[in-house]
Amino acid sequence: MSHGVAISLFSGCGGLDVGVEQANYEVRAAVELNQDAADSHEKNFSHLGAPVIRRDILDVPTRDILRAAGLTGRERPDLLIGGPPCTPFSKSGFWLDWKRAGLDPDASLLQAYTRVLAEAKPRLFVLENVYALTYNNKASRPAFDRLLREIDDAGYTFTWRVLNAADYGVPQARPRLIIVGAPKSRRKTPLLPEPTHTGKWERRSTGSAEGLPHVSAGKALAGLITEPEPSEIVGGQFGHLLPGVPPGDNYLFYTAERGHPDPLFKWRSRFWSFLLKLDPERPAPTIQAQPGPYVGPFHWENRRLRVAEMKRLFGYPDDFHLVGSRNSAQAQLGNSVPPPLARQVVEALHTSTSS
Template sequence: MGEQLPVVSLFSGAGGLDLAVERADADPLSAADPGSGLLKVSVATDYNEPALDTLRANFDGATTVSGDIREVPTEQILATAGLRASEPVLVVGGPPCTPFSKSGFWLEQKRESRDPNASLLDEYVRVVRESRPEAFVLENVQGLTYTTHRAQFERLLKALGELGYNPQWKVLLAADYGVPQLRRRVFVVGRRDGEKFEFPDQTHSGWSERDRKIDTTKLPHVTAGEAFADLPTVLRVSEDEIVAGQYGELAAEVPPGQNYLWHTDRYGGRNHFEWRSRYWTFLLRLDPNRPSTTLQAQPGPWVGPFHWENVRATDGVERARRLRAAEMLRLMSFPDDFKIAGNRADVQRQLGNAVPLELGKAVIRALMVQLGYITEQSESRFAVG
């Protein structure tokens, strides 16, 4: 292995983009292939100590900086990694997406884009400006591109453009890159030399809530059933997996792929809810023949997606169940041996905020090819067909 290229990771969280960096040239959907080690995360930053614990548990010799990025100087970040300005090959990161997520729209200040955490975008720009990497990759929820947040998004692009990086952005669907999840994320990518970044072509195709056209020259979307196929059978049901409470019975009666609308006067369940009176994810069950919907970080007690199979609670009654850690790792295309401390909810919180590994790999790999660090010949092994 030659000298590894240094990468600075901001807002690292559970390490989805960090994994993508260090496995950028690994075979797609291969947990056994860690890649060549071309890139190395030299320093990872986050304000959440449990997230940094996850990073340390999964990245050998990880160097971390803990603290509010607004109070952490760029010089400290670089010094921790043993780097100077212009030495990082990449700066990567996804500023916390809560201000721009649909799940926060019930709060007036979020609807009006007045969330103070939105300033974290400016901190990302500050680190890029002061560290001068060869390129950067910023990831966020699709909501950042909505009209509600248009002023902030355009300010971000303008600031990065003024640095000479010619930022390009695109909303990508994770399922189009082999992730068994219909998760949309916006990526903003820029190069210090001002050359235009070209986003990678999708490798998979299938219908989603917005696109019913299928490209038959691509591989089909990976389904949840395929993702879970070889997971070991768990005989004992954990109490925190069971969907109980006020809507427990109703959840257990919802068929695979359906949600609370099953229990309206238009479908075959109980006539319990008004049509379109809840969010789509309310009582949502996975369809084993399709990719999962977006895995949420902090869902309410009756917010899915739940597994398509019921389980029997201790009282013998059938109940829907929440996804297990091993299943959530598969839906994020993370390695099976990825370690996250805590209970099932802790795992979901960290993974729900993370970048799906295969989606991140596709973007990082395309960038490294265009920068000349990966040859077109080595890239050809990722071609479909």
Template sequence: MTRLKAISLYTGVGGLDFGFEAAGFETAVAVEMDPTACRALAANRRWPILGEDIHRLTAGQILSAGQLSRGEADVLIGGPPCQPFSKSGYWVRGDAKRLDDPRATTLEAYLHILEKAQPRAFLLENVHGLAFRGKDEGLEQILRGIEAVNRRCKTSYRPAVAVLNAADYGVPQLRQRVFIVGSRDGTPFSFPAPTHGALSENTESELQPFRTTWDALGDLPSLMNDPSLKMSGKWADLLPTIPEGENYLWHTKRGGGSALFGWRTRYWNFLLKIAKDRPSWTIQAQPGSATGPFHWANRKFSAVELSRLQTFPEGLVLPFSRNEIQRLLGNAVPSLMAEILAREIRRQLLGRRRQTSDLLLMPVRRGPAPPPQKLAPLPKKFRELIGNHSDHPGEGLGNAARMRLTVAA
């Protein structure tokens, strides 16, 4: 059977594409301006790649590279760069520039290609901050843009919008993203219901238990002596004193350790460690030296481990520095999430069913996880920090907020 054709924008390292590939799609053309991401794509797949800023390409060039005519592509997929709408922007600056940020024009570029290519269906992915209540101007821009495409082109794209957590679908990682899906002929799309959840006493639940980090990584070597994965910086020796599944809050007066910090005076990912029996927290693209999540063995993740947590296909070649790999994989969509949505697009909007019901990228179950490692004693160099530290005073009342008000005045 002929594989369905996808146009891929903002392809990155290929997280969406690998999932659509598993669901029976072929990337007819990929558009990605990052040279490192382009090298990664070329090392692993033989897709036509346009390594150029999308704003410098015409829709005709993209269609030509994919050997497609207008209306011939089965799906347009892509995740425009999400920094203008990222929640992390609020931590750093108290707010983000959002549509005032030049990177927000990537949304307009996506809509331009949607209009000119007119695929049978589309999927757009972004950080869930795109849909924050009261700060959803990016989402509103997309929806208005789709309405304008329909008016000009006599199409009937009817977008369905949902914020989904990848862990609810079998990805061993808590990662919320907004997805927008639509069909050219107006066929409505229904997002799949969650299939996984936390274990509870409710034995009547039809949900499967979350896939865990042990499911994803349990068969891999320990890598304890790999120097490239060793933590560095001021706080490296403090991580072994924090239990699995905890962060710096362990060392506050409300935690179980020593009172080294005030409650919520650091960002959530500070010294954050995964637990074997739970999904990981969201993998970061550009973490600092103490920004987690970190491996339960008190180190950074390897390339293979990051790929597993992102449910990428096995055997990818990533001949780059560890920092580059972290950036590429941290910015990607979990491929299992893409496979699940691609199957639903294929079934609901394109009238094509898969021959097998098994998800190709679903992690295997490995049984109960081993017990946590024994905690290390608090190093002497941190004992001088023990004291009666003040808690964070509340949202909008911290030092950064006061400084912003002073500057504004």
């Protein structure tokens, strides 16, 4: 039985939306500017009330979104979901002075979400973003404080926490900021799900001590039959070094500090994911949307991951269709929320706020 109508903002290819529908909500309207991502969304969500709204959300009135969902008059959605693009607050972007100073104009997209929240008045909401938004620096903290203040001003009580997807059965260590909320009038505290799995992430334990072990990349990819992809070969200046890197290791294997007889790199001279290779016994590290030519994780077979493999490592159904090139598919996946995490977030939110 459906819990009601959901509206999706910054929809991408629909990772958050897949989880929402697995939690028994029906996505009836979506807003996404990227053409490949919008095409992917329409391929996988053919039941939308109208085609994906392919416009800049700053120029899309809330009434147009509600109309696309088939809501008229005083009808309001049961659930609002979305993850505003994380460019201004991405950890990998803080080396840019103007981003550290909080001058990225894309930051206003957070306000596009809270504008729709205040005007559409959904019964529940889920907002997702990069966990670096919670950092105490000039770019992140003022924006995060403003976001929480605007949610409060819109009339919602909320709960936020950084959740690692691996702690919820996803075979990828992917920390994301999740905020869930409900109208103050409901007098119910919206809750986030408790971890179901446990393991190590960046040298520390995460998840539930009583939980199942993290799902490994090897287990997730077991039995998957894929065809080679033309762009999977790692060539260029450093590609020939990849076969020498042990599974789970990176460029540091070729340093004097690690005892290499012919060191090629200085200690901590590169980004951590440079020549990073998957360990089949552990979850995949975070898969980026737009990695450089030598940025992993790479497969332990010394190649780039194939699209079908990336879908498994995000927890997408095997039959989920992605439109566009291989690079476009990785961008769509790398910008998305793993569906199993999204499902558990929505289930916990629904359960905690139901009367």
